[in-house]
Amino acid sequence: MDYEISLLTTMSISVLFALSLNLITGFCGQISLGHATFLGIGAYVTALLGKAGLPFLATLPLSMLLAGAIGAVVGLASLRVRADFLAVTTMGVGFLFVGIIRQQDWLGGELGISGIGGSGLSKTGFMLLALLSTAAVAALCLYIRASWMGRVFNGVAEDEDTMRVLGIDVPRYKLAAFAIGTALAGLAGALYAHHLQFIGPDSFGFVESVTVLSMVVVGGIGSVPGVVIAAALLSALPAWFQFIGDYKLLVYGGLLFLMMRFSPGGMAGLMSRFFNPVQTSAKGER
Amino acid sequence: MNMTDQAVAPLLRIADVTVRFGGLTAIDRVSFDVHPGELLGLIGPNGAGKTTMMRSITGVVRTTAGGVELDGVRLDGMPIERRIRCGLSLSQQLVKPFRGMSLLANVALAAGSAKTSSPLKSLLHLSRREELAVAREMLERVGIAQHAEQNPAIQPLGILKRLEMARALALRPRVLLLDEPLAGLNSKEANALSSTIQDINRQGVTIVLIEHNLGEVMRICSRLVVLDNGRKIAEGAPRVVMNDPAVRAAYLGGDTLASAAADQSDTTTACAALGGQHA
Amino acid sequence: MLALELVAQGLVQGSIYALIALGLTLVYGLLRILHVAHAALFTLGAYVGVMVYNATGNLPLAFALAMVVAGLAGVATFRLAYQPILSQPPFVALIASIGLYIAAEETFRVVFGASGLSFATPPLQGQVALFGGIQFKTAELMVMLGTALIIAALGWLQTRTRVGVACQATVSDPQMAESFGISLRKVRDINFFVGSALAGFAGVWVALLNNLVEPTMGSVPSYKALAIIVLGGLGSVRGTLAAALVLGVVEAFGTIYLGKLLDRNAIAFAFLILVLMLRPQGLFATR
Ligand SMILES: Nc1ncnc2c1ncn2[C@@H]1O[C@H](COP(=O)(O)OP(=O)(O)OP(=O)(O)O)[C@@H](O)[C@H]1O
Ligand SMILES: [Mg+2]
Numbered sequence: 001m002d003y004e005i006s007l008l009t010t011m012s013i014s015v016l017f018a019l020s021l022n023l024i025t026g027f028c029g030q031i032s033l034g035h036a037t038f039l040g041i042g043a044y045v046t047a048l049l050g051k052a053g054l055p056f057l058a059t060l061p062l063s064m065l066l067a068g069a070i071g072a073v074v075g076l077a078s079l080r081v082r083a084d085f086l087a088v089t090t091m092g093v094g095f096l097f098v099g100i101i102r103q104q105d106w107l108g109g110e111l112g113i114s115g116i117g118g119s120g121l122s123k124t125g126f127m128l129l130a131l132l133s134t135a136a137v138a139a140l141c142l143y144i145r146a147s148w149m150g151r152v153f154n155g156v157a158e159d160e161d162t163m164r165v166l167g168i169d170v171p172r173y174k175l176a177a178f179a180i181g182t183a184l185a186g187l188a189g190a191l192y193a194h195h196l197q198f199i200g201p202d203s204f205g206f207v208e209s210v211t212v213l214s215m216v217v218v219g220g221i222g223s224v225p226g227v228v229i230a231a232a233l234l235s236a237l238p239a240w241f242q243f244i245g246d247y248k249l250l251v252y253g254g255l256l257f258l259m260m261r262f263s264p265g266g267m268a269g270l271m272s273r274f275f276n277p278v279q280t281s282a283k284g285e286r
Numbered sequence: 287m288n289m290t291d292q293a294v295a296p297l298l299r300i301a302d303v304t305v306r307f308g309g310l311t312a313i314d315r316v317s318f319d320v321h322p323g324e325l326l327g328l329i330g331p332n333g334a335g336k337t338t339m340m341r342s343i344t345g346v347v348r349t350t351a352g353g354v355e356l357d358g359v360r361l362d363g364m365p366i367e368r369r370i371r372c373g374l375s376l377s378q379q380l381v382k383p384f385r386g387m388s389l390l391a392n393v394a395l396a397a398g399s400a401k402t403s404s405p406l407k408s409l410l411h412l413s414r415r416e417e418l419a420v421a422r423e424m425l426e427r428v429g430i431a432q433h434a435e436q437n438p439a440i441q442p443l444g445i446l447k448r449l450e451m452a453r454a455l456a457l458r459p460r461v462l463l464l465d466e467p468l469a470g471l472n473s474k475e476a477n478a479l480s481s482t483i484q485d486i487n488r489q490g491v492t493i494v495l496i497e498h499n500l501g502e503v504m505r506i507c508s509r510l511v512v513l514d515n516g517r518k519i520a521e522g523a524p525r526v527v528m529n530d531p532a533v534r535a536a537y538l539g540g541d542t543l544a545s546a547a548a549d550q551s552d553t554t555t556a557c558a559a560l561g562g563q564h565a
Numbered sequence: 566m567l568a569l570e571l572v573a574q575g576l577v578q579g580s581i582y583a584l585i586a587l588g589l590t591l592v593y594g595l596l597r598i599l600h601v602a603h604a605a606l607f608t609l610g611a612y613v614g615v616m617v618y619n620a621t622g623n624l625p626l627a628f629a630l631a632m633v634v635a636g637l638a639g640v641a642t643f644r645l646a647y648q649p650i651l652s653q654p655p656f657v658a659l660i661a662s663i664g665l666y667i668a669a670e671e672t673f674r675v676v677f678g679a680s681g682l683s684f685a686t687p688p689l690q691g692q693v694a695l696f697g698g699i700q701f702k703t704a705e706l707m708v709m710l711g712t713a714l715i716i717a718a719l720g721w722l723q724t725r726t727r728v729g730v731a732c733q734a735t736v737s738d739p740q741m742a743e744s745f746g747i748s749l750r751k752v753r754d755i756n757f758f759v760g761s762a763l764a765g766f767a768g769v770w771v772a773l774l775n776n777l778v779e780p781t782m783g784s785v786p787s788y789k790a791l792a793i794i795v796l797g798g799l800g801s802v803r804g805t806l807a808a809a810l811v812l813g814v815v816e817a818f819g820t821i822y823l824g825k826l827l828d829r830n831a832i833a834f835a836f837l838i839l840v841l842m843l844r845p846q847g848l849f850a851t852r
Pocket of ligand 1: 307310312330331332333334335336337338339379
């Protein structure tokens with residue numbers, strides 16, 4: 001039973017994390033190759049503040065705040081660059097983050113921080129908290145999608161120049177996407193730290209950034225249900241199929257490639273092609 | 287300059303605008319005023335710099351020198367979206383509809399500008415009822431309401447041009463800038479749409495119209511500004527401008543100038559000839 | 566003295582970066598794809614080089630085969646992976662490329678083992694002292710020389726041969742080039758072949774310098790090469806060369822003076838971010 005509870009918690013945190021990236025990359029069209037950084041910021045904030053004696057629940061908003069604030073700064077910086085430059089810049093932010101953590105003893109350095117805990121909740125309680133947070137975030141995403149913000153994001157993702165001619169302050173919307181998405185990643189990070197009770201620089205590196213991107217892409221960029229399903233499946237895959245454990249990255253990499261090569265719309269794209277093969281499906285709006 | 291010019295302050299003032307792309311001077315110290323309520327035609331041969339002029343007014347293209355004022359407010363240095371929110375609106379020559387949504391949703395997105403002025407505001411609004419109603423009205427106005435639910439990806443140019451115009455109208459601008467709205471339409475459709483443009487103008491929207499269909503331009507514009515090679519070569523009442531030898535030269539090319547001017551004393555036939563060449 | 570030594574070290578590293586980034590720039594200039602999987606060809610070249618040398622003891626042959634195999638694998642990558650998705654938005658190819666790279670890296674691990682291969686008797690390991698006392702490995706000198714030669718040769722080919730001119734024309738205006746009867750397909754194949762062969766060439770040099778090839782040897786260069794082509798202004802060959810050398814030197818100095826604060830990769834990317842904030846179009850972009 002313990003095993004199932006732990007697995008469900010892991011899956012739930014992955015889904016939350018993937019949804020947070022989906023907001024930036026899926027909704028607003030801003031590609032990020034360094035999203036694990038914000039998972040890391042959330043995790044480190046809660047770990048350090050927890051060690052300093054702050055109660056777990058009080059650290060959650062602070063994790064979100066710092067992750068979101070740094071996310072907004074990164075967003076601000078990336079306003080200066082576009083598309084391909086943005087991908088490489090966000091990747092750089094990821095390497096910078098890991099590089100800084102590695103060299104700082106007070107952040108645990110190479111060894112990381114262990115013995116995090118004291119959420120004060122039972123394992124089941126913590127799982128419920130994770131599930132609840134994830135459900136809330138999924139609901140928020142659906143709400144945003146249906147709101148005017150979602151419509152603007154959609155337009156920015158497709159053609160930001162035209163959006164500006166329609167009077168949309170594109171930079172501010174991009175910043176909003178970065179701030180919300182990274183704050184949610186911070187929440188995921190805080191949960192992650194308390195779930196595993198250990199964090200280190202390698203938990204938040206480029207591979208993790210690509211992994212979460214692969215969840216979004218495999219689910220179908222922008223599709224909330226698609227991303228939820230893909231993140232849940234991909235995070236559980238290594239646990240369900242023990243033999244995959246050793247080939248986890250091979251599977252991820254291969255999936256990512258095959259998905260883009262044969263179905264750039266991800267699972268959501270596959271589904272809609274399957275159910276209405278004639279219409280060239282339009283996402284979101286109808 | 288006549289009396290009315292001095293009597294009313296211009297709504298849009300273009301002062302000595304120059305635009306360079308690298309070595310090419312696309313606009314060379316062009317000045318003109320747009321008066322409140324007028325329908326100004328901006329014409330000139332291909333490559334004259336008309337589109338560039340429009341794009342520099344809206345800030346899509348940076349001016350190298352000179353200034354643009356809307357109702358006494360200097361627009362220079364403002365980003366595009368702020369100029370739009372000051373009351374400008376641009377219907378572009380190259381149409382770029384959002385392909386992921388229906389024509390109606392395209393126009394509704396523009397109609398929602400009050401709800402999208404800031405991210406926070408946009409987050410607090412869900413309903414699109416009013417905007418859809420406005421969008422439908424705009425589509426009706428430009429005559430493509432029957433295509434409202436369709437995807438722009440499958441539409442011909444004529445419909446997309448009108449979609450572009452409906453989107454610009456949905457912003458409820460004070461000055462509407464139209465870049466070749468009649469392109470891709472047959473003569474009956476063009477006639478209907480230019481009458482619509484005239485109606486919109488009569489309802490109080492100031493309009494700057496770029497158009498190669500000179501017949502329609504002559505029919506609806508109250509005044510013309512002519513560009514050639516990035517320079518303003520004439521300005522004034524349509525009939526006067528059309529008889530200006532410099533304008534004829536620009537349209538017909540240097541050599542044919544004399545004979546063309548001699549043959550055609552009647553302005554309307556001259557216009558038909560010019561229109562025929564460049565439509 | 567230390568400064569000179571650091572410059573020398575930086576140039577050695579920079580030459581390797583240049584060889585890898587050059588192929589990436591060629592691909593970017595032609596197709597606007599951030600070709601992350603390029604680094605897999607670098608690794609492939611290194612494996613081929615070590616295996617051929619260990620089997621034959623013939624270093625030139627090892628280089629030649631590494632380049633040919635990497636080059637052909639590059640063309641295959643283009644035909645099978647990129648060509649069918651060229652019309653998709655750019656992130657599609659980028660993500661496909663990342664997936665391909667990860668899968669390739671894992672394949673190397675599964676096929677050749679995680680611990681990697683080394684030379685049975687590593688060649689070019691002698692020490693040479695230059696400029697009044699700076700110690701170089703022979704291999705280090707050779708890599709700088711080799712890079713300079715191969716880049717000069719490429720420059721010559723590009724301006725003096727029909728194929729080279731066709732390639733250039735295609736980069737600056739594909740439609741125009743096609744209307745002049747240049748086969749886009751051929752030009753793309755050639756570009757992938759040449760770029761990938763250069764990566765293979767670099768792979769063998771890195772194998773020589775470290776006397777080790779391992780599955781993950783491509784990961785750091787692959788991301789850093791992306792940083793380099795961005796620094797160089799995306800798509801500019803000269804910018805890429807300059808950026809590669811500059812980055813090599815910045816890293817060499819950075820690890821000494823900033824090592825307490827940041828690790829080597831972080832220094833490279835901190836530099837990248839700093840430059841992009843000041844010059845969003847890259848260090849050496851012409852426009
Ligand atoms: N972004 C740009 N970069 C470089 N040159 C440009 C750019 N935009 C326009 N030009 C050049 O500026 C000149 C004016 O072009 P513009 O599109 O404004 O003309 P136009 O009067 O609108 O012509 P048309 O009637 O064909 O639409 C042309 O020579 C054109 O090639
Ligand atoms: Mg034009």
